[in-house]
Amino acid sequence: MKKPNYAIIWIGTLLLICLHQDSWFWDDHQTLIFGFLPVGLAYHAAFSIVAAIWWGSAMVFAWPHDLEALAEEEN
Amino acid sequence: MTPLIVIVCYLGLLLALGILSSRSFRGTSKDYFVASHSIGPFLLLMSVFGTTMTAFALVGSTGKAFERGIGVYGLMASISGLVHAAVFFLIGIRLWVFGKKYGYVTQIQYFRARFESSGIGYLLFPILVLLVIPYLLIGIIGAGKTLLPVTAGAFPDLFPNLATPQWAGGIPVWLTGLVICGVVLTYVFMGGSRGAAWANTFQTLVFMVMGVVAFVLIAKNLGGLENASKVTMQINEKGQVVQPYRWDNASKELVENNPPKVVGKLVFEGESPEPGTYSPRPLLSRTVTEVELNSKNPKTGEITSFKREYGIPPWMFATYLFIPLSVGMFPHLFQHWLTAKSARAFKLTVIAHPLCILIVWVPCVLIGIWATGILPPLDPSKVSGVLGQVVRNVIESQVLSGFLTAGVLAAIMSSLDSQFLCLGTMFTNDIVLHNKSQDRYSDRQIIFIARSFIVVIVALTYLVSLKAPQNVFDLAVWCFSGFGALFPLIFAALYWKRTTKAGAYACILAAVASWFYYFAMSGYGKELVLGPGIMPVAVCFLISSAALVIVSLMTPPPSEATLRKFFPNH
Numbered sequence: 001m002k003k004p005n006y007a008i009i010w011i012g013t014l015l016l017i018c019l020h021q022d023s024w025f026w027d028d029h030q031t032l033i034f035g036f037l038p039v040g041l042a043y044h045a046a047f048s049i050v051a052a053i054w055w056g057s058a059m060v061f062a063w064p065h066d067l068e069a070l071a072e073e074e075n
Numbered sequence: 076m077t078p079l080i081v082i083v084c085y086l087g088l089l090l091a092l093g094i095l096s097s098r099s100f101r102g103t104s105k106d107y108f109v110a111s112h113s114i115g116p117f118l119l120l121m122s123v124f125g126t127t128m129t130a131f132a133l134v135g136s137t138g139k140a141f142e143r144g145i146g147v148y149g150l151m152a153s154i155s156g157l158v159h160a161a162v163f164f165l166i167g168i169r170l171w172v173f174g175k176k177y178g179y180v181t182q183i184q185y186f187r188a189r190f191e192s193s194g195i196g197y198l199l200f201p202i203l204v205l206l207v208i209p210y211l212l213i214g215i216i217g218a219g220k221t222l223l224p225v226t227a228g229a230f231p232d233l234f235p236n237l238a239t240p241q242w243a244g245g246i247p248v249w250l251t252g253l254v255i256c257g258v259v260l261t262y263v264f265m266g267g268s269r270g271a272a273w274a275n276t277f278q279t280l281v282f283m284v285m286g287v288v289a290f291v292l293i294a295k296n297l298g299g300l301e302n303a304s305k306v307t308m309q310i311n312e313k314g315q316v317v318q319p320y321r322w323d324n325a326s327k328e329l330v331e332n333n334p335p336k337v338v339g340k341l342v343f344e345g346e347s348p349e350p351g352t353y354s355p356r357p358l359l360s361r362t363v364t365e366v367e368l369n370s371k372n373p374k375t376g377e378i379t380s381f382k383r384e385y386g387i388p389p390w391m392f393a394t395y396l397f398i399p400l401s402v403g404m405f406p407h408l409f410q411h412w413l414t415a416k417s418a419r420a421f422k423l424t425v426i427a428h429p430l431c432i433l434i435v436w437v438p439c440v441l442i443g444i445w446a447t448g449i450l451p452p453l454d455p456s457k458v459s460g461v462l463g464q465v466v467r468n469v470i471e472s473q474v475l476s477g478f479l480t481a482g483v484l485a486a487i488m489s490s491l492d493s494q495f496l497c498l499g500t501m502f503t504n505d506i507v508l509h510n511k512s513q514d515r516y517s518d519r520q521i522i523f524i525a526r527s528f529i530v531v532i533v534a535l536t537y538l539v540s541l542k543a544p545q546n547v548f549d550l551a552v553w554c555f556s557g558f559g560a561l562f563p564l565i566f567a568a569l570y571w572k573r574t575t576k577a578g579a580y581a582c583i584l585a586a587v588a589s590w591f592y593y594f595a596m597s598g599y600g601k602e603l604v605l606g607p608g609i610m611p612v613a614v615c616f617l618i619s620s621a622a623l624v625i626v627s628l629m630t631p632p633p634s635e636a637t638l639r640k641f642f643p644n645h
Contacts, residue, residue, distance in 0.1 A: 003644075009165070016157055020149065021393060029356040036300035038359040041145040041440060044153040048433040051157040055164055056426045064168060068418045070643050071172040 004062040012054060020047060078225045079246070081477025082484065085281070086258050089488070092277055093262020096270040104521040107267035108180040108500050109413040114272050116423035119415050122272040123424050124431045125279035125489030126411055127159060127402055129210075130217045131551070132435050132486050133286055133479075137465075138458035140443025141450075146361035146387035147443075150395050152436040156429025158399035164425045166403045167412040169569050171421070173641065174413045181497075182409045182565075183505040189568045189641055190576040191633065196505050198583055203406050203501070206557045207494050208536065209550040214491045215540040218255045218484055219248030224463060225480045252540050255484065259492045260533045263499075264526055268414050271492040278485035283435055285482030288475070289466055290438030296469045297445065298329055306448035307358045314341035314348040316366050322449040322468055329449075338452050339368035342382065357385035358444040361392070368452035381454050388608030397612040401558035403565050407490075407497035495536075499529035550600045556593075560586035560615035563623050571627075572638055572645065578627030585622035589615040 022043055025031075031039040105111055114122070129135075139147040170185065179185045182203070183196040223236075223245040231244035262270045297303035306320045306329065316339035323330045341348050342365040354362040363386040371378050402408055415421060439462070446465050453461070466472075466479055503525040508516065516524070564582045567574040593611035597603035603611055632638075638645045 013157070013161060017396065020154055020157065020396075021389075022149070023389075026361050026389075027354065029354050029360040029362075032304055034300075036304040037441075038145050038304075038444075040360060041148055041437065044149040045433055045437050047149075047153045048156045048429040051153070051160060051429040052426050054157075055160045055429075058164065059422055059425060064172075064418070066643050067169060067172045071175050071418060073176070 003066065004064050006062060009058050009062050012058065016047075016051065016054060019050075020044075022047075076229050077473035078477030078480055079229055081474060082222070082225075082481050085478075085481040085484070086254065089258055089274055089277065090261055092273055093265050093270050096262065096266035096273040099269060100266060102518070102522075104518045104525070105178075105180070106269070107522050107525060108504070109174070109410065110267070110269040110272060112175055112414065113269070113416055114414040114420065115416050116420045118272050118276050119411070119420050120424045120427050120431070121276035121279040122414070122489075122493075123163070123408065123411050124428060125275040125282075125486070126405075126408055126493045127155075127428075127490075128279075128282075128432075128435065128486055129214065129490045129551075130221065130483055130487045133282060133439060133483050134221070134459050134462050136436050136439040137443040137446070137462040138460075140358075140440040141446050141453070141461045142383065142443075142455055142458050143387060144358035144360070144385050144444060145440055146392070148436055148440045149361070150387050150392055151398075152432050152440075153429075154396045155399040156432045158396060159402050159432075160425045160428050162400065162403045163412075163421060163428065166565060166569060167408075167424075168418050168421050170409060170565075171412050171415050171418060174409075177640075180410065180413060181501050181504050182404075182406050183501065186564075186568065186579070187509075189633075189637065190574075190579045191637055192576045192579075193510065195576065195579060195583075196509065198580065200501065200505055202557075202561075202583070202587060203404075204498060206554050207406065207498060208539070210554045211491060211494050211536045212540050212543050213551055214487045214494075215252040215255060215537065216248065216543060218487045219246075219251040220459070221463070221480055221483045221487075222246050222251040223248060224460065225476055249541055252537055255488060255491070256533050256537045259488055259495060260530065263492050263496050263529060267522075267525075268410060268496060271496050272411070272414055274492060275489045278489040281485040282482040282489075283431065285479050285485075286435050286438055289462070289470070289479055290442060292470050292472075292475065293442055293445070293465060296327075302329065303441075303445050306445050307356060308338070308447040309335070310341055310348075310353060310355050310357060310364070310366070311335070312348075314343055314353075316340060316368060318448050320448055324468070327471070339366050339380070341366055354386065358447055361387045363388055370452050370454060381452075383452075383455070388604070390606070391604055391608035391610060394608075394610040394613035397559045397562075397610060397616045398552065398555045399559075400562040400616070401555040404558040404561045406501060407493035410497045410500060411493060495529055495533055498532045499525045502528040502532075549602065552602070553590075553594055553597075553600055556610070556612035556615065557586070557590050559612045560590050560619050562616065563620040567623055567627075569641075572642055573627055573632055574623065575627045575630045575633060577630040578623045578625075581626035582619045582623035586615055586619035589618040 025040045025043050028039050033039055033042040183199055187193055187196045223242050227242040227245040229244050234244055234247050236243045262274050294300050294303050309317055311317055315337045317335035317337055319335045320329050321332050341353055353364040354360045357364040365384050367380050367382050369378050369380050446461050450464055466476055507524055
């Protein structure tokens with residue numbers, strides 16, 4: 001049974017936490033995406049989409065098959 | 076009166092749904108507590124999302140954006156999307172597996188088995204209950220405060236409302252609390268966790284749709300998205316806080332203020348503000364900008380000023396990530412996880428949760444920053460009314476106002492039901508049934524005990540809400556901080572074999588002691604940040620983690636039998 005790769009999860013999640021700090025758009029009060037969305041807000045909206053994609057991928061390479069099998073076992 | 080009719084119809088629908096869900100009740104305690112592990116992916120997503128989002132999702136997010144600007148999305152929403160999904164995947168699925176295999180329906184049952192200690196349950200029980208109760212009060216009082224202004228003028232003879240004459244005739248807070256408690260009690264009493272899951276799904280759909288509908292109509296009436304984005308409050312080169320536009324109530328359109336209306340001033344040292352030390356459009360960035368705003372008392376005409384900080388301090392932004400970790404220790408969320416049909420049912424919840432947050436929060440944050448240009452400055456205690464005021468001024472639809480209020484009530488009730496159910500489940504399983512032989516009570520008796528506890532808890536919480544201080548909302552972040560400080564306990568229990576019973580006790584005591592220290596320092600529930608803006612939960616988290624690791628390493632490891640039971644690869 002394939003073992004879940006938790007190392008990738010921790011590294012990827014830490015990377016996302018660093019990207020969440022976006023100091024690059026911290027002071028930008030001028031740029032509007034699509035003419036109405038402040039860039040700082042647009043960045044974090046995109047971050048939410050990336051978070052969804054990240055956890056979707058994580059479930060592919062780190063799905064806990066061993067635990068799933070344990071739940072299906074008879075007591 | 077129209078909004079009230081819409082809300083009454085909504086509550087009626089909810090009751091009908093509760094009665095319908097009780098028809099699927101199988102009559103067993105397992106079905107009452109965890110819906111016989113039968114909830115599929117969509118219902119799980121909606122019930123978990125509805126439970127984690129309180130009224131804050133609609134009115135709080137708008138109000139906070141009005142108060143601080145767009146930074147609140149990164150501070151509270153996008154990080155929650157990442158962290159909540161991580162907790163559902165890394166903690167939720169594991170707990171579901173152990174719950175299903177070993178028959179746990181509460182967190183405490185898991186901790187007692189994992190740490191081979193009955194006492195840990197007695198230690199954790201009052202802590203978890205005390206942390207959930209303020210959360211319940213927030214919901215009950217919040218519902219009352221939401222409905223009062225919306226129904227103002229409906230029953231002037233019945234509810235003259237002398238304390239708040241501007242809302243004379245509105246449904247009083249105590250009556251709304253009573254009705255809300257009655258409705259939630261009915262469907263939780265009848266349908267148990269399945270009833271809560273069905274009702275949550277309906278309510279989550281309602282508040283998500285209402286948030287988007289309000290956004291679309293407000294943007295349309297403000298002349299489109301691009302026009303609406305010009306409305307926000309600004310700071311000119313003289314350091315004056317100005318509103319470049321105003322909402323004209325007579326013509327029902329946005330009108331340019333020429334010259335822009337001065338509503339406050341920048342707080343700065345010297346003769347003129349230095350460029351670069353503040354943000355000219357402070358609501359659109361996260362730069363910390365301190366201003367002094369003027370507020371006019373509508374009754375007396377007296378003008379008072381108050382200080383406000385726009386933007387988010389960087390340390391606050393960085394350390395706020397410990398707050399969403401609290402979901403890992405929410406006892407009511409544990410119970411929702413246990414209702415899942417399979418481990419795979421979690422997949423949709425994990426992926427879609429950050430997207431659901433995006434759908435609800437981005438429109439509300441935009442409404443909040445637009446509102447700074449069309450509403451007068453409001454001090455922080457009044458910002459929860461921003462969404463309602465914008466809807467009233469800009470849309471002026473009684474029907475929509477009713478639906479939006481129903482959406483706010485939906486967000487509140489979708490958390491309340493799970494919390495009431497979980498407290499009843501904990502009292503029944505962790506106190507009454509603990510250490511009793513399995514055949515001591517029949518399933519029917521167990522359900523009776525649980526239902527009795529739920530009735531008592533609802534009644535007690537309602538009575539406490541009548542006497543609770545109205546600033547109970549400030550306690551929300553302290554509740555989350557308490558659960559967040561306990562997060563190392565659940566994480567280590569699941570992932571670190573070496574975690575011992577003594578380490579777990581040390582973690583709980585350290586979390587409680589450090590949390591209480593800061594809680595007292597805050598003046599028992601007020602906002603508190605440490606040094607440059609560090610959230611107290613970050614320090615509590617580090618202290619409880621250190622206590623857990625150090626004491627675990629100093630004490631003998633758990634038994635082989637326990638390790639084999641909870642670590643399949645051991």
